[in-house]
Amino acid sequence: MTDDAYLFLAMSADVWQGTPLALVGELECLDTPAVLAWFTAQGVNPASAVVRIIPPEQTGLIPEDAERLPVPLSEEELERVRRATATDRVAGIEEELLAFRDSKDNRDGLLRRALAAGVPAHRIVELSGVDPATLSSASLD
Incomplete structure (x- = not known):
């Protein structure tokens, strides 16, 4: 298990893991140079349906071939991600x-x-x- 949440790209329609980033709301890490560069390199923006986020305890669910990026979250942000991810x-x-x-x-x-x-x-x-x-x-x- 890692302490970071992960952004990843769900490029296949059969990928259900993670939560679309758009459902979580604003995260401080989205304005960092590393995350902005990752979005640019992937050719996507944060509102894209393929951009997903997953909490640290679920990183094993990310498809092996998915493009991914670890992102640090505040406690409040992590709680929002967990709630959005939960059934x-x-x-x-x-x-x-x-x-x-x-x-x-x-x-x-x-x-x-x-x-x-x-x-x-x-x-x-x-x-x-x-x-x-x-x-x-x-x-x-």
Whole structure:
């Protein structure tokens, strides 16, 4: 796993990985000389449907032959990329986990639903602020 997100080109219609960059919104890295040069070299612009972005934990999903560029993101930008990349079901659960930080109502039920939806344990801990041991006990109930 890398700490950088990646921009890549999805030149084939059967490539579903990543999120179109246009859906994520403005990112600071898009104004850097390296990223601008990459767009120029690829003959695309940031609004192109073939330009995709993927968070660090999903870089293994980038097609081997895809043109790619690592890009550093702020925490807020990375969170936007993750949410845009998540399925609707996972994104909904992640929203609930973020809201959970301010409430303890139905904690174990929410944690079990998040695990069942396929939200990785490290994301549940990150979003909800629960102790990893609490997460383990909730999954056993």
